[in-house]
Amino acid sequence: MNTEELKDIILLQREEMEEKFEKFKIIEREMGKSHLLRFLEHPNILAIIGVRRCGKSVFSWQLFSGKKFGYINFDDERLAEIKANDLNKVLQAFYEIYGTDIEYFVLDEPQNIEKWELFANRLRRTKKVIVTGSNSQLLSGELATALTGRYISFELFPFSFREFLEYRGVEVSTFQTTKNISQIKRSLAEYLKTGGLPETYLFGREMAFRIYSDIIEKDIIRRLRVRKRSALKELAKYLLTNSAKEITYRKLSHVFEIKDVHTVKNWIEGLENGYLFFIIERFSPKLKEQIIAPKKVYCIDNGIITSASFRLSENTGRLMENLVAIELLRRKSYWHRNWEIFYWKDHQGREVDFVVREDLKVKQLIQVTYASAKDEIEQREIKSLLKAVDVFKNSKPELVVVTWDFEGEEEVKGKRVKFVPLWRWLIGNR
Numbered sequence: 001m002n003t004e005e006l007k008d009i010i011l012l013q014r015e016e017m018e019e020k021f022e023k024f025k026i027i028e029r030e031m032g033k034s035h036l037l038r039f040l041e042h043p044n045i046l047a048i049i050g051v052r053r054c055g056k057s058v059f060s061w062q063l064f065s066g067k068k069f070g071y072i073n074f075d076d077e078r079l080a081e082i083k084a085n086d087l088n089k090v091l092q093a094f095y096e097i098y099g100t101d102i103e104y105f106v107l108d109e110p111q112n113i114e115k116w117e118l119f120a121n122r123l124r125r126t127k128k129v130i131v132t133g134s135n136s137q138l139l140s141g142e143l144a145t146a147l148t149g150r151y152i153s154f155e156l157f158p159f160s161f162r163e164f165l166e167y168r169g170v171e172v173s174t175f176q177t178t179k180n181i182s183q184i185k186r187s188l189a190e191y192l193k194t195g196g197l198p199e200t201y202l203f204g205r206e207m208a209f210r211i212y213s214d215i216i217e218k219d220i221i222r223r224l225r226v227r228k229r230s231a232l233k234e235l236a237k238y239l240l241t242n243s244a245k246e247i248t249y250r251k252l253s254h255v256f257e258i259k260d261v262h263t264v265k266n267w268i269e270g271l272e273n274g275y276l277f278f279i280i281e282r283f284s285p286k287l288k289e290q291i292i293a294p295k296k297v298y299c300i301d302n303g304i305i306t307s308a309s310f311r312l313s314e315n316t317g318r319l320m321e322n323l324v325a326i327e328l329l330r331r332k333s334y335w336h337r338n339w340e341i342f343y344w345k346d347h348q349g350r351e352v353d354f355v356v357r358e359d360l361k362v363k364q365l366i367q368v369t370y371a372s373a374k375d376e377i378e379q380r381e382i383k384s385l386l387k388a389v390d391v392f393k394n395s396k397p398e399l400v401v402v403t404w405d406f407e408g409e410e411e412v413k414g415k416r417v418k419f420v421p422l423w424r425w426l427i428g429n430r
Contacts, residue, residue, distance in 0.1 A: 001079075001081065001082055001086050001089065002089070003089050003092050003093050003096065006086075006089055006090055006093040007093045007096060007097055009072075009076065009078050009079065010070070010071070010072055010090075010093055010094070010097060011097065013071065013072065013073050013076065014071060017057070017058075017061060017071065020058070021058075021061070024202065025167060026058060026062075027163060027166050027167050028062065029055070029059055029062070029156070029163065030160060030162055030163055030334070031334040031335070033062065033063050036063060036154060037063060039152040040128040040129075040130075043124050043125055043126070043150065044124065044150050044151055044152055045120055045121075045124045045129045045130070045131055045147060045150065045151035045152075046063075046129070046130045046131070046151070046152055046154065047130075047131045047132075047133065047138060047151050047152070047153040047154070048060060048130060048131070048132045048133075048153075048154050048156055049132070049133045049134070049135070049136060049138055049153060049154070049155055049156070049275075050134065050155050050156035050157060050275055051134060051157075051158065051197075051211075051215070051274070051275035051276065051300045051301070052134045052211055052214055052215055052219070052274075052275075053197055053198070053199055053207075053211050054156055054157060054158045054196075054197060054198075055156065055158075055159075055198055056108075056132040056133075056134070056156050057073065057106075057108050057132060058198075059156060060106045060108070060130045060132055061106070063130065064104050064106065064130070067103075067104050068098055068102055068103070068104065069102070069103075069104035069105060069106060070094035070097070070098060070102055070104070070105045070106070071105075071106040071108065072090060072094075072106070072107060072108065073108035073109060074107070074108060074109050074110045074112065074113060074116075075108065075109035075112075082113060083113070083114070084113060084114050084115040084116065084118075084119070087113070087116065087119040088119075091119075091123070102127075103127055103128055104127065104128045104129075104130075105123060105127055105128070105129050105130070106129075106130045106131075106132070107120060107129065107130070107131045107132070108132045109132060109133060109134065110131060110133075111133050111135060111137070111138050117147065120147075121147055121150075124147075124150065124151075131151075134215075134219060134274065134275065135219050135223065135273050135274055135275075136272070136273045136275070137223070137273050154333070155333040156333075157196070157300070157326065157329070157330040157333065158195060158196030158197050158198075158300065158301050158326075159196035159197075159198060160196065160327065160330060160426070161187075161188065161191055161196075161327075161423070161426040161427060162426070162427050163196070164187065164191045164196060165184065165187055165427070167198075167201065168187055170183050170184060170187050172184070172427050181423075184423050184427070185405075185423055188422065188423045188426070191302075192302060192316070192319050192320070192323060193205075193302060193303070193306045193319065194208075194302070194303050194306075195208060195301040195302040195303025195304065195305075195306075196301055196302075196303070196326075197211060197301055197303055197304075199211070200303050205303055205306065205307045206307065208301065208303035208304045208306075208307040208308070209304075209307040209308050211304065212276070212304045212307070212308045215274050215275075215276045216232070216233060216236055216276075219270075219273075219274035219276075220232065220236075220267075220270045220271060220274050220276075223270065223273075223274075224266070224267070224270045226267070228258075231256055231258065232267050234256060235252065235256055235264070235267060235268075236271060236276070237308070237309065237310060238252070238255070238256075239268075239271070239277055239297050239299075240299055240304070240305055240308055240309035240310075241309045241310040242297065243297060243298055243299045243305055243309070243318060243322050244296065244297075244298060244318040244321040244322050244325070245296065245297065245318075246294040246295065246296055247294060247295055247296070247297050248294045248295075249261050249264045249265045249268070252264045252268075268297075275300050276299065276300055276304070277297055277298065277299055277300065278297075278298055278300065278325075278329060279295045279296070279297055279298075280295065280296045280297075280298065280325065280341055280342060280343055280354075281293070281295055281342055281343075282294065282295065282296075282342065282343055282344065282345055283342035283343065283344045283355045283357075293345075296343050298321075298322050298325040298326065299322060300326065301326070302319055302322055302323055302326075305319065305322065306319075316370045316404070317368070317369065317370035320368050320369075320370055320402070320404070320422055321353055321368040323422070323426075324353070324354065324366065324368050324402055324422075324425070325341075325354070327425075327426060328341050328354060328356065328366075329341065331430050334430075335430055336358065336430075338358055338359055339356060339357070339358050340356075340357040340358070341354060341355070341356060341357075342354070342355040342357065343355060344365070344388050344391070346387065346391075350380070350383065350384040350387050350388075351384055352365050352366070352367060352384050352385060352388045353366055353367050353368050354366040354368075355388070355392075355397075356397075361395045362392040362395035362397040363395070363397055363398065364397055364398045364399075364400055365385055365388050365389060365392070365397050365398070365399050365400070366400045366401075366402060367381045367384070367385055367400070367401045367402065368401075368402045368422075369381055369401060369402070369403055369404075370403075370404050371403045371404055371405075371406055372403070372404050372405040372406055373405075373406055374406055374408070374419075376406070377401065377403065377406070377419075381401060382401075382412055382417065385399050385401070385415075385417065386412060386413055386415055389415055398418070399415060399416065399417045399418065400417075400418050400420060400425075401417060401418070401419045401420070402420055402421075402422050402425050403419055403420065403421055403422065404421065404422060405421050406419050406421065407419055407420060407421050407424065
């Protein structure tokens with residue numbers, strides 16, 4: 001591929017992105033830009049990673065807003081044949097378009113090009129570079145070796161409920177009026193099933209299914225070179241349908257008649273690396289017990305669940321729990337890097353949905369329940385919280401029950417329990 005061809009593609013991609021900013025509503029992402037931009041004050045690479053179509057490219061443009069920067073998206077069929085020795089031509093094309101004084105570059109989805117990381121490493125010595133990727137393996141292996149710690153990674157998630165409300169033009173203020181609260185609740189009912197992938201707001205929920213299919217085909221099957229394609233697709237569908245439930249690799253190997261448990265483990269790790277699912281470990285003070293205990297699986301976006309799973313779309317309680325899991329992981333990525341998220345369960349089957357630990361101290365125990373009134377909350381939810389707080393009594397964690405529409409506080413056996421509606425918890429203190 002010659003420099004002139006590359007220049008044409010770069011300019012066409014830029015036109016496409018500029019048209020997107022002109023034609024569609026673009027909002028600022030809630031984590032803000034300033035703390036990410038400071039990572040580029042030194043000769044570092046900022047790696048923005050996350051599930052496909054969650055807004056990484058647009059966010060990169062927002063970070064470099066007002067600056068002269070070069071942008072190229074390698075996830076483009078016109079660049080399918082590009083090789084490592086063509087990358088210097090990419091740089092030459094940028095210089096011919098923008099001038100040799102250009103300081104900022106965005107390399108969008110370069111991971112399919114062999115030795116791209118060496119090019120990025122050379123570029124970052126004198127330039128400010130953002131790299132985006134839809135697979136966590138972007139930061140492993142050769143890249144980690146080539147950059148020797150000279151990069152910062154940031155996981156971008158689909159739209160939060162706050163961002164969804166801003167996109168929909170629904171105001172979030174400190175003091176909500178009755179009218180405002182009703183708008184927020186109606187929006188939550190939509191967000192619960194539509195999720196946070198921006199393109200679903202433009203093209204409908206079928207777009208979430210297309211994104212799901214792309215992740216399976218491009219980020220999992222192709223990357224892992226899976227031969228049993230139908231078995232992996234059935235496994236992914238099973239995990240979608242069982243979001244917010246416990247799984248074990250051994251049981252899944254029996255369900256899908258896969259002899260080697262390690263194959264199932266590798267496939268699930270691939271699905272995690274592609275940001276389609278994430279796994280939450282059961283809390284145990286003993287690492288070995290934590291490793292062998294069942295794990296809970298969650299999907300990165302409720303819109304994917306409702307468009308691609310089998311009959312989970314009507315289970316509001318589990319959709320709520322999945323949404324809370326996503327939000328906790330988002331808060332960990334954006335603001336609380338030292339958080340750890342677990343679930344808790346004892347030998348009698350008493351369970352707490354989420355344990356939030358920070359610096360070895362348990363901050364919160366969170367239950368999620370589809371309840372609109374106090375008498376709808378099952379007593380086992382409260383009993384499990386009280387049992388767990390005894391286990392973590394040295395930390396004195398806050399006890400929270402996230403409900404659909406019940407709010408209040410209650411003292412139970414000397415312990416203060418807060419009941420918070422899901423909408424308020426999602427837009428509340430982070």
